[in-house]
Amino acid sequence: MSQINLNVGGMTCGSCVKHVTKALESLEGVSDINVDLQSGKVHLQRRSFKSDDLIHALNEEGYPSSLDLDGSIQTPQKKSGGCCCG
Numbered sequence: 001m002s003q004i005n006l007n008v009g010g011m012t013c014g015s016c017v018k019h020v021t022k023a024l025e026s027l028e029g030v031s032d033i034n035v036d037l038q039s040g041k042v043h044l045q046r047r048s049f050k051s052d053d054l055i056h057a058l059n060e061e062g063y064p065s066s067l068d069l070d071g072s073i074q075t076p077q078k079k080s081g082g083c084c085c086g
Contacts (some may be wrong), residue, residue, distance in 0.1 A: 008058055008063050023058055
């Protein structure tokens with residue numbers, strides 16, 4: 001299993017956490033999803049280190065995301081879409 005860390009923008013509430021989790025759960029080999037609303041970080045386990053489909057799925061849901069290789073990448077800026085409350 002590979003640990004994958006993502007920066008995810010546009011999350012403003014618990015509903016956003018649920019949407020992000022649901023989008024990632026639907027992808028093959030993903031488990032142990034931990035979404036930190038405050039920091040905009042998502043940590044998950046996957047059978048492979050493939051991440052392009054993770055980023056694509058989140059972007060499609062309106063949550064701009066990027067791979068966090070070392071913890072120093074800034075959280076992507078919010079764009080339209082994502083949660084209806086923010």
